[in-house]
Amino acid sequence: MKRQFSRFQIVCITLLWAALCYIVLTTAERIDGPIILTLVISAALVFIPVIKALKRK
Template sequence: MARRKITNSQIVCITLLWGVLCYILLAYSKTINFDIIFTLVASAIIVFVPIYKNVKRRNE
């Protein structure tokens, strides 16, 4: 499967969108419990691991 290179502007947009979604999740949740923390950590892993791999491969 061909891999697509992510540009810096795409990385910034993805990061900002992830941040906005995290803010919405935290702003509208009544309490911060394990489910909220787990959701934030899982989403961070899903978003930032592919970005890290892409940047790492680009610098090689």
């Protein structure tokens, strides 16, 4: 049985993902298809479990 995320953990996960996006977008020479695709995939990997955890509460 999986342990549910706390609100603090959800906020931390969201802020860390936002920081990752900021770093990737500010250090990239060009913002092109592969970078956008990587950010979209990372958002799905981060937020699908978070949304499922919020629905269980």
